[in-house]
Amino acid sequence: MARLVMKFGGTSVANIERIRNVARHVKREVEAGNQVAVVVSAMAGVTNQLVGYCTEASKLHDAREYDAVVASGEQVTSGLLAIVLQDIGIDARSWQGWQIPLETDGAHGAARIMNIDGTKLIERISGGQVAVIAGFQGIGPDGRLATLGRGGSDTSAVAIAKAIEADRCDIYTDVDGVYTTDPRIVPKARRLEKIAFEEMLEMASLGAKVLQVRSVELAMVHKVRTFVRSSFDDPDTVGVDANGNPPGTLICDEDEIVEAQVVTGIAYSKDEAQISLRRVADKPGVAAGVFGPLAEANVNVDMIVQNTSADGSTTDITFTVPNADLARTLKVLEEAKEKIGATSIESAMDVVKVSVIGIGMRSHAGVASTCFEALASKGINIRAITTSEIKISVLIDAAYAELAVRTLHSAYGLDKH
Amino acid sequence: MARLVMKFGGTSVANIERIRNVARHVKREVEAGNQVAVVVSAMAGVTNQLVGYCTEASKLHDAREYDAVVASGEQVTSGLLAIVLQDIGIDARSWQGWQIPLETDGAHGAARIMNIDGTKLIERISGGQVAVIAGFQGIGPDGRLATLGRGGSDTSAVAIAKAIEADRCDIYTDVDGVYTTDPRIVPKARRLEKIAFEEMLEMASLGAKVLQVRSVELAMVHKVRTFVRSSFDDPDTVGVDANGNPPGTLICDEDEIVEAQVVTGIAYSKDEAQISLRRVADKPGVAAGVFGPLAEANVNVDMIVQNTSADGSTTDITFTVPNADLARTLKVLEEAKEKIGATSIESAMDVVKVSVIGIGMRSHAGVASTCFEALASKGINIRAITTSEIKISVLIDAAYAELAVRTLHSAYGLDKH
Numbered sequence: 001m002a003r004l005v006m007k008f009g010g011t012s013v014a015n016i017e018r019i020r021n022v023a024r025h026v027k028r029e030v031e032a033g034n035q036v037a038v039v040v041s042a043m044a045g046v047t048n049q050l051v052g053y054c055t056e057a058s059k060l061h062d063a064r065e066y067d068a069v070v071a072s073g074e075q076v077t078s079g080l081l082a083i084v085l086q087d088i089g090i091d092a093r094s095w096q097g098w099q100i101p102l103e104t105d106g107a108h109g110a111a112r113i114m115n116i117d118g119t120k121l122i123e124r125i126s127g128g129q130v131a132v133i134a135g136f137q138g139i140g141p142d143g144r145l146a147t148l149g150r151g152g153s154d155t156s157a158v159a160i161a162k163a164i165e166a167d168r169c170d171i172y173t174d175v176d177g178v179y180t181t182d183p184r185i186v187p188k189a190r191r192l193e194k195i196a197f198e199e200m201l202e203m204a205s206l207g208a209k210v211l212q213v214r215s216v217e218l219a220m221v222h223k224v225r226t227f228v229r230s231s232f233d234d235p236d237t238v239g240v241d242a243n244g245n246p247p248g249t250l251i252c253d254e255d256e257i258v259e260a261q262v263v264t265g266i267a268y269s270k271d272e273a274q275i276s277l278r279r280v281a282d283k284p285g286v287a288a289g290v291f292g293p294l295a296e297a298n299v300n301v302d303m304i305v306q307n308t309s310a311d312g313s314t315t316d317i318t319f320t321v322p323n324a325d326l327a328r329t330l331k332v333l334e335e336a337k338e339k340i341g342a343t344s345i346e347s348a349m350d351v352v353k354v355s356v357i358g359i360g361m362r363s364h365a366g367v368a369s370t371c372f373e374a375l376a377s378k379g380i381n382i383r384a385i386t387t388s389e390i391k392i393s394v395l396i397d398a399a400y401a402e403l404a405v406r407t408l409h410s411a412y413g414l415d416k417h
Numbered sequence: 418m419a420r421l422v423m424k425f426g427g428t429s430v431a432n433i434e435r436i437r438n439v440a441r442h443v444k445r446e447v448e449a450g451n452q453v454a455v456v457v458s459a460m461a462g463v464t465n466q467l468v469g470y471c472t473e474a475s476k477l478h479d480a481r482e483y484d485a486v487v488a489s490g491e492q493v494t495s496g497l498l499a500i501v502l503q504d505i506g507i508d509a510r511s512w513q514g515w516q517i518p519l520e521t522d523g524a525h526g527a528a529r530i531m532n533i534d535g536t537k538l539i540e541r542i543s544g545g546q547v548a549v550i551a552g553f554q555g556i557g558p559d560g561r562l563a564t565l566g567r568g569g570s571d572t573s574a575v576a577i578a579k580a581i582e583a584d585r586c587d588i589y590t591d592v593d594g595v596y597t598t599d600p601r602i603v604p605k606a607r608r609l610e611k612i613a614f615e616e617m618l619e620m621a622s623l624g625a626k627v628l629q630v631r632s633v634e635l636a637m638v639h640k641v642r643t644f645v646r647s648s649f650d651d652p653d654t655v656g657v658d659a660n661g662n663p664p665g666t667l668i669c670d671e672d673e674i675v676e677a678q679v680v681t682g683i684a685y686s687k688d689e690a691q692i693s694l695r696r697v698a699d700k701p702g703v704a705a706g707v708f709g710p711l712a713e714a715n716v717n718v719d720m721i722v723q724n725t726s727a728d729g730s731t732t733d734i735t736f737t738v739p740n741a742d743l744a745r746t747l748k749v750l751e752e753a754k755e756k757i758g759a760t761s762i763e764s765a766m767d768v769v770k771v772s773v774i775g776i777g778m779r780s781h782a783g784v785a786s787t788c789f790e791a792l793a794s795k796g797i798n799i800r801a802i803t804t805s806e807i808k809i810s811v812l813i814d815a816a817y818a819e820l821a822v823r824t825l826h827s828a829y830g831l832d833k834h
Binding site for chain 2: 016019050053054056057058060061062064065066067068069071072073075076078079080082083084086087093094096098099143144145
């Protein structure tokens with residue numbers, strides 16, 4: 001017997017037929033003797049339609065009213081899944097955020113979860129009733145509906161799992177797990193059986209769009225074991241891997257990963273632009289002088305590289321922004337140029353960031369040099385390098401992106417056999 | 418300064434453009450210095466779609482889950498109208514039934530309103546904020562969403578009007594008021610300036626589909642002055658009648674109708690079938706023996722006529738049912754025939770009930786004879802007659818329906834000049 005949260009996204013509940021498929025997944029877990037809470041998103045397309053109504057109603061709409069409109073999508077799905085579950089003989093009821101209650105802060109439209117009272121849910125699921133929870137929504141301190149922002153249903157699921165002390169949070173999605181890299185680029189990419197929270201965080205924020213970054217952060221903080229698997233598997237005769245588990249990837253504490261790989265995966269992030277400020281003064285406050293105005297202009301700066309000064313008085317700063325923000329970025333920098341004191345501002349579109357990720361590299365030497373040697377062997381020029389404890393990122397020309405990912409994937413022994 | 422409830426149905430809020438039109442109606446009242454609460458239905462078509470989902474999910478769906486699904490329609494409209502109002506500079510916020518709270522009984526899917534706490538609404542609207550209330554829904558004793566059944570938004574509006582002690586409840590609909598009879602049949606039908614609650618109740622239940630019967634009952638009990646008008650009038654330059662009022666019909670206490678007409682209107686009810694039981698025993702319990710089994714079979718019996726016995730031992734009973742229920746009715750009666758002791762069961766499809774309605778007939782003699790003479794003058798045969806204090810109904814062949822309605826409309830001086 002285990003206590004589970006099962007989360008299903010919009011494509012998994014896009015119509016009644018798919019909701020029936022979801023119900024069979026739930027039935028399987030109930031019949032295995034598990035206590036189950038299900039978290040659902042709005043039916044695919046519904047949220048976009050509701051957001052469209054709000055935008056048509058007013059470009060500057062009140063976020064509290066937006067929330068009242070948009071939260072209705074998950075409300076509908078929760079009721080429908082409860083009906084379908086009852087129809088196949090499973091005791092179930094729907095729960096809206098305000099009924100639990102799932103309390104948020106007052107940042108309507110992108111609220112943060114403040115507290116979840118799991119008492120009523122635990123009471124019901126302990127009694128054998130499936131709780132079908134509307135994801136993405138809660139109740140604000142003003143007693144009004146609040147939504148968690150895009151991808152909020154993943155966050156709901158992880159937070160609910162914490163609140164009801166679930167053994168695991170199963171995220172059903174349209175892929176069957178987390179891969180060593182993008183299988184569209186590297187056909188030899190392998191599905192990971194397990195990945196540590198920290199690694200997943202890097203993979204998620206770097207473009208492996210399986211799970212929202214926020215939900216991974218939350219899972220890491222509260223150590224919620226999160227299992228990513230496909231909702232399109234046959235629910236009754238779900239395939240199993242060599243270890244008897246259903247196919248999927250468990251995101252968990254690194255302690256649970258007995259034999260950690262040095263490198264777990266290769267991520268990449270496209271459509272970046274590189275900006276280099278040459279010979280800016282090497283003195284306190286210069287970096288703030290660069291990035292302050294960019295933050296005010298709402299430019300999302302990603303990678304930042306600044307080397308130590310060679311001549312003791314000036315240095316170069318390189319950073320990346322989304323391609324779409326390049327023109328705006330250059331405009332901001334031109335205005336600030338005098339203050340920054342750079343001799344020139346150089347930029348390049350169409351660069352790509354490729355990252356090597358692995359918790360094991362904390363305790364293994366030579367991981368970086370393997371990366372640089374592998375890229376050099378294919379004649380790929382590295383424009384910039386940054387590293388963190390569990391990640392090495394290199395900036396290269398976009399034309400070499402696929403080659404670089406494939407090369408690194410092989411170099412770290414990630415190709416499937 | 419007045420305190421108003423304004424209610425808009427599904428066709429009036431079918432899209433954002435129409436919601437903007439609704440907002441202009443609201444703005445007009447706010448700018449006239451009135452305190453305003455608005456009650457809205459779901460956008461046209463949305464409720465049917467949601468009900469369709471529930472039916473597809475399961476033929477026998479849990480009414481509590483049905484309510485969670487279906488109540489979302491009004492939730493969306495309330496948020497959108499609040500956004501549009503704010504967009505044109507009107508302070509407004511949406512209210513869900515559970516936020517007010519509007520408390521219902523536990524009869525999910527067709528709940529009755531038990532209590533409305535008007536405190537918060539009064540506080541806000543007194544401060545100049547427009548309350549935009551999701552109609553049709555409330556919160557049950559189980560803390561779950563409850564809907565009031567079809568036409569529930571009218572009932573919400575009247576109940577809210579009572580709760581906030583509104584001076585008037587304005588029902589905006591797709592007609593501009595209540596007419597002396599169906600204008601499609603009698604082009605000379607006049608819009609009534611005022612109609613008494615009791616009269617409206619007869620008109621509504623007899624097929625003048627302007628307002629739900631339930632809402633009229635509620636308005637009568639609580640003496641809520643209810644004004645029916647068109648939502649498609651230009652909100653800014655709304656037309657006025659000879660007395661300076663906007664076109665529409667006020668449903669009010671009879672005391673407010675200074676010079677009551679003897680007859681206010683002519684209603685009719687089509688698609689009825691007549692059944693006559695001949696020579697049933699004239700003894701206690703016979704009527705119960707007839708109508709008990711029909712009630713169990715869910716047959717909606719309308720008009721019932723039983724004359725006093727001529728021979729002291731047997732009598733005839735005549736009643737009407739919807740055409741669609743005739744076959745089922747006859748089957749039930751055949752099974753009960755022996756017990757009832759009728760010599761024969763006769764039936765006729767395609768009869769129509771025509772009713773003459775007017776509070777004034779309580780104090781005026783000769784109203785019935787005018788009816789019978791008028792019909793006789795056109796050679797229309799009366800199959801059966803029933804009367805109440807304020808109504809005379811006759812059952813005639815359907816072929817004569819339009820002729821009868823027109824004839825009676827003229828006979829009681831209702832034709833417009």
